Amino acid sequence: MTSRSECSPYGLHRVLEPRGVLPQQAARLDATPVCGPDEVLVDVERLNLDAASFRQLRQQHPGGPAVRDAVLEIVRRRGKMQNPVTGSGGMLLGTVREVGPKSPLGLCPGDRIATLVSLTLTPLAITDGLAGWDGASEQVPCQGTAVLFGRSIAAVLPDDLPEPLALSALDVCGAPALTHRVVRRHAPTPAVCVLGGGGKSGSLSLAAARRAGAGRLVALVPSRAEADAVRVAGLTDEVVVADARDPVAVAEAVGDPVDVTVVCVDVPGCEHGAVLATADGGTVVFFSMATSFSAAALGAEGLAADVDMLIGNGYVPGHAEFALDLLRAEPGVRALFEARHGQTPQP
Amino acid sequence: MTSRSECSPYGLHRVLEPRGVLPQQAARLDATPVCGPDEVLVDVERLNLDAASFRQLRQQHPGGPAVRDAVLEIVRRRGKMQNPVTGSGGMLLGTVREVGPKSPLGLCPGDRIATLVSLTLTPLAITDGLAGWDGASEQVPCQGTAVLFGRSIAAVLPDDLPEPLALSALDVCGAPALTHRVVRRHAPTPAVCVLGGGGKSGSLSLAAARRAGAGRLVALVPSRAEADAVRVAGLTDEVVVADARDPVAVAEAVGDPVDVTVVCVDVPGCEHGAVLATADGGTVVFFSMATSFSAAALGAEGLAADVDMLIGNGYVPGHAEFALDLLRAEPGVRALFEARHGQTPQP
Numbered sequence: 202m203t204s205r206s207e208c209s210p211y212g213l214h215r216v217l218e219p220r221g222v223l224p225q226q227a228a229r230l231d232a233t234p235v236c237g238p239d240e241v242l243v244d245v246e247r248l249n250l251d252a253a254s255f256r257q258l259r260q261q262h263p264g265g266p267a268v269r270d271a272v273l274e275i276v277r278r279r280g281k282m283q284n285p286v287t288g289s290g291g292m293l294l295g296t297v298r299e300v301g302p303k304s305p306l307g308l309c310p311g312d313r314i315a316t317l318v319s320l321t322l323t324p325l326a327i328t329d330g331l332a333g334w335d336g337a338s339e340q341v342p343c344q345g346t347a348v349l350f351g352r353s354i355a356a357v358l359p360d361d362l363p364e365p366l367a368l369s370a371l372d373v374c375g376a377p378a379l380t381h382r383v384v385r386r387h388a389p390t391p392a393v394c395v396l397g398g399g400g401k402s403g404s405l406s407l408a409a410a411r412r413a414g415a416g417r418l419v420a421l422v423p424s425r426a427e428a429d430a431v432r433v434a435g436l437t438d439e440v441v442v443a444d445a446r447d448p449v450a451v452a453e454a455v456g457d458p459v460d461v462t463v464v465c466v467d468v469p470g471c472e473h474g475a476v477l478a479t480a481d482g483g484t485v486v487f488f489s490m491a492t493s494f495s496a497a498a499l500g501a502e503g504l505a506a507d508v509d510m511l512i513g514n515g516y517v518p519g520h521a522e523f524a525l526d527l528l529r530a531e532p533g534v535r536a537l538f539e540a541r542h543g544q545t546p547q548p
Numbered sequence: 549m550t551s552r553s554e555c556s557p558y559g560l561h562r563v564l565e566p567r568g569v570l571p572q573q574a575a576r577l578d579a580t581p582v583c584g585p586d587e588v589l590v591d592v593e594r595l596n597l598d599a600a601s602f603r604q605l606r607q608q609h610p611g612g613p614a615v616r617d618a619v620l621e622i623v624r625r626r627g628k629m630q631n632p633v634t635g636s637g638g639m640l641l642g643t644v645r646e647v648g649p650k651s652p653l654g655l656c657p658g659d660r661i662a663t664l665v666s667l668t669l670t671p672l673a674i675t676d677g678l679a680g681w682d683g684a685s686e687q688v689p690c691q692g693t694a695v696l697f698g699r700s701i702a703a704v705l706p707d708d709l710p711e712p713l714a715l716s717a718l719d720v721c722g723a724p725a726l727t728h729r730v731v732r733r734h735a736p737t738p739a740v741c742v743l744g745g746g747g748k749s750g751s752l753s754l755a756a757a758r759r760a761g762a763g764r765l766v767a768l769v770p771s772r773a774e775a776d777a778v779r780v781a782g783l784t785d786e787v788v789v790a791d792a793r794d795p796v797a798v799a800e801a802v803g804d805p806v807d808v809t810v811v812c813v814d815v816p817g818c819e820h821g822a823v824l825a826t827a828d829g830g831t832v833v834f835f836s837m838a839t840s841f842s843a844a845a846l847g848a849e850g851l852a853a854d855v856d857m858l859i860g861n862g863y864v865p866g867h868a869e870f871a872l873d874l875l876r877a878e879p880g881v882r883a884l885f886e887a888r889h890g891q892t893p894q895p
Contacts, residue, residue, distance in 0.1 A: 211851060213796065223795050223820050225850050226843070288842040322850040352852045375849065448570055449560065473570055477558075487841070487859075494834070494841040494859060495635070502722065502862030503572050503669045504558060505699045510859035512834075512841060515849030 208239055208303070210351030215324050217280070224322035224350075230280035232324035234346035239303040241349040243295040245327075248320065248341040249372055250291040252467045253490045254284035255339040261286070265336030272341070276327050283321040289490045290320030291339070292372055293347055294364075305351055315371045316347070317354040317521060324348040340365075356521040367525060369538055373402035374524035375515035376488045377409035380463050382517065383484050384409070390416030391460035394478055396445045396471060398436065399427040401538065402488055403465035405524055407436040408531045410463070419455055421445060421478075423466075430540065434533030448473035464489050464513075472497040473504070481507040488513035555586055555650070557698030562671050564627070571669035571697075577627035579671035581693035586650040588696040590642040592674075595667065595688040596715065598638040599814075600837070601631035602686040608633070612683030619688070623674050630668040636837075637667030638686070639719060640694055641705075652698055662718050663694070664701040664868060671695040703868035714872060716885055720749035721871035722862035723835045724756035727810050729864065730831050731756070737763030738807035741825055743792045743818060745783065746774040748885065749835055750812035752871055754783040755878045757810070766802055768792060768825075770813075777887065781880030795820035811836055811860075819844040820851070828854040835860035 208214070211223055214237070218229040236242040250258075250272075262271045276282050283290050297312045308314065316323060329344035349355055356371055358364060384393055393410040397403040398420025407420055418437040422428050428440045443454035445466040451474030452458075458480035464471050469491040476497070479485050485508055487497065497510050528535055555561065558570055561584070565576040583589040597605075597619075609618045623629050630637050644659040655661065663670060676691035696702055703718050705711060731740055740757040744750040745767025754767055765784040769775050775787045790801035792813040798821030799805075805827035811818050816838040823844070826832050832855055834844065844857050875882055 221794060221796060223847070223850070225847055226795075226817065226820065288840070289846065318850050318852070319846045321846055354849075354852050447568065449568055473573070490842050490845065492841045494839045494844075495837050497841075497859045498837065498862060499636075499666055499668065500570075500572065501859075502701075503570070503665050505665070505701050505863050506861070507863060507865055508861065510861055512844045512848075512857040512859060514853070514855065514857055515845060516852050516854060518854055 208237070210239060212322065212350040215348065224281070225319070228279065230324045232280040232326040232346070232348065234326060236299040236301050238301045239305065239351040240301045241297060241304050241306055241308055242299040243314065243347045243349060244298045245293050245295040245325070245343050245345045245347050247294040248282060248291055248343050249293065249368060250282070250339040250341060251284070251287070251289040251490065252339060254287045254289045254291065257284060257287050268336035269331050269334055273327060273331055276325055281320060281323055281325050287490065288321070292316050293320060293323065293325070294368060295347060306349060306353065306355060308355065308357070313358045314355040315358060315368055316349065317356055317371060317374065319515070354516065359525055362525065362528065365542055366528065366535070366538055369401055369542070370405065370524045370528045371521055373405060374520040375513060375517060376402035376463070376465060377405040377527055378517035378520035378523050379486060379511070379513060380406040381409040381413040381523070383486055383511065384413035384415050384461055387460045387484065388414055390414060392417040392457070393461045393463065394419040394421060394455050394459040395463045395465060396421045396451070396475060397464070397466035398422055398440070399431045399537065400465055401541065404431070404434065404436055404534050404537045405527055406463045406465060408527045408534050410461070411437070417459070419459065421451065421454060430537060434537050436533045445474055446470040448477045451475070452477040459483065461486070464492065467491055469493065473500045476501050476504055476506045476508060479506065479508045484509040484511060486511045486513055555584070557586060559669065559697040562695065571628070572666065575626065577671045579627040579673040579693070579695065581673055583646040583648050585648045586652065586698040587648045588644060588651050588653055588655050589646040590661065590694045590696065591645045592640050592642040592672070592690050592692045592694050594641040595629060595690050596638045596640065596719070597629070597686040597688060598631070598634070598636040599686060601634045601636045601638065604631060604634050615683035616678050616681055620674060620678055623672055628667060628670055628672050635668070639663050640667060640670065641715065642694060645693070653696060653700065653702060655702065655704070660705045661702040662705060662715055663696065664703055664718060664721070670700070701863060706872055709872065709875065712889055713875065713882070713885055716748055716889065717752065717871045717875045718868055720752060721867040722860060722864060723749035723810070723812060724752040724874055725864035725867035725870050726833060726858070726860060727753040728756040728760040728870065730833055730858065731760035731762050731808050734807045734831065735761055737761060739764040739804070740808045740810070741766040741768060741802050741806040742810045742812060743768045743798070743822060744811070744813035745769055745787070746778045746884065747812055748888065751778070751781065751783055751881050751884045752874055753810045753812055755874045755881050757808070758784070764806070766806065768798065768801060777884060781884050783880045792821055793817040795824045798822070799824040806830065808833070811839065814838055816840065820847045823848050823851055823853045823855060826853065826855045831856040831858060833858045833860055
């Protein structure tokens with residue numbers, strides 16, 4: 202262990218292979234459940250797998266038990282839950298067991314928390330073989346331990362919201378916060394389109410865009426049923442139905458190009474539609490982990506589109522509080538979240 | 549042919565398979581050398597294959613003639629030069645033969661041009677069997693025809709610069725233009741770091757940053773030899789040597805975090821170093837096609853870094869003129885380009 206990594210707020214001291222890289226790039230982390238001076242040790246209750254990762258796992262491994270074995274094998278081998286195909290992870294829920302004397306996170310033993318840094322860089326050890334999980338949902342009951350570093354982000358769960366609801370919002374809380382910031386940059390009253398406006402990050406982003414002063418506000422969704430749900434939720438008046446992967450269909454559905462396009466559709470191939478829907482001088486924010494860097498870069502160039510394209514950074518200061526506040530203040534967002542939870546049985 | 553595609557500025561009317569996608573996504577284009585109302589027909593002189601594509605072709609097909617046959621077969625089958633493995637193409641050089649009455653590009657018959665949109669979306673027909681090419685260089689002498697659409701971008705070659713030099717600058721002209729824009733947004737006198745400041749896009753970006761009013765200006769390069777070259781070129785006073793793929797080394801070499809970091813290093817794994825080198829509230833611009841979307845997004849989140857991350861859009865209005873102007877006005881940039889050409893024999 203080199204001296205520079207002895208008390209790294211980035212967790213360099215937990216990287217086993219290859220040495221010197223950050224935990225997210227590491228092939229393998231040291232997940233030993235011993236709390237370092239600026240670390241926090243967490244008793245894990247549940248993992249919340251990233252949607253793109255879970256979809257890939259289900260495609261590659263038919264059947265719930267096979268998916269469960271795949272997750273166990275990844276965590277056993279890597280010391281963290283990072284899907285080797287998608288590169289993505291998820292978040293976890295747990296209770297603080299121990300807080301190192303130099304931890305800057307302000308957490309106390311007994312706090313129930315959700316991690317807002319990705320599982321891809323969180324040392325994780327599973328002790329129950331995921332016996333309580335059927336492999337059929339991205340919500341994974343789990344016993345084990347995780348480690349937070351000095352620069353890790355965690356949110357204490359609120360008392361006034363049902364836990365699954367709060368977790369769902371925290372899972373995507375970077376999207377509404379960054380959407381709010383970008384829409385404000387295009388003030389006054391920019392036109393905004395959210396691709397995938399009926400989903401979790403999409404509905405929160407619609408509410409954030411409205412709060413940030415959006416003028417025309419368009420939700421693009423894949424089906425009539427979802428369009429009806431978004432309309433009933435009152436998140437926006439203008440709801441259009443199109444396949445986000447079909448650039449020409451997206452452009453026709455959106456009509457006049459908008460100033461800000463927010464991509465919350467978790468499937469590959471939405472880059473060109475987003476670019477075509479956006480006016481020159483506008484901004485596209487990509488929140489989907491299925492986004493292809495080269496498809497976006499070459500697509501905008503090929504379309505001679507003078508648009509800013511932002512990689513959706515999952516961290517914006519105050520993002521957790523902002524997302525929870527939207528969930529409290531916007532009955533429409535909450536209704537969509539609750540409907541989604543109704544459709545996806547919780548284990 | 550559907551009505552929506554009859555006179556598409558995006559070239560939808562040239563897509564044969566599958567119908568309805570954009571030319572870049574198409575399996576096959578119609579490369580018939582007949583000039584549509586808003587099209588431009590070009591007599592091709594040379595193809596400039598994308599480096600990643602050419603490398604892959606040489607690996608798969610041993611020997612120059614085999615590489616040549618592979619390129620011919622791709623163009624015959626697809627109606628465009630898009631490497632099916634890498635997905636990339638390149639650019640071309642030629643002379644305008646015919647301009648459709650509705651073309652908005654402002655070109656005239658006889659103009660010698662370079663295309664600034666990728667070959668991956670440019671209808672191309674080869675008529676000489678690439679008889680003048682030995683398959684051993686990415687510079688491909690070629691007789692044939694290509695088609696530009698209403699939204700295609702092409703630059704008229706300047707009279708006052710050697711052609712290989714102008715082409716080299718045009719090939720990366722998006723980088724200095726976007727760097728200039730981003731640095732100005734952070735005015736006054738933001739600190740700027742260019743990772744890969746000794747390369748083509750890197751040296752142009754350094755010159756662009758200085759012109760945009762950068763205060764502290766740091767070039768990060770991989771070797772002492774390259775550091776000396778950048779110093780001699782006078783592009784900046786502060787040159788540091790580090791492996792851009794080592795985030796901790798990058799952060800230590802750069803020292804105080806900068807306001808804008810520009811990534812011009814064409815190898816994977818530079819995302820985290822760029823984020824670590826950037827101050828909260830700053831911007832990272834990724835120009836490398838080797839950038840991983842998820843590594844950037846999750847990396848910034850994992851480091852709790854409040855930075856904007858831009859996908860380097862290859863198109864910014866005026867980018868070609870700006871890059872050529874930097875090459876003319878900055879002897880240091882020109883010297884670095886010429887040294888690079890000295891090392892790479894031109895056919």
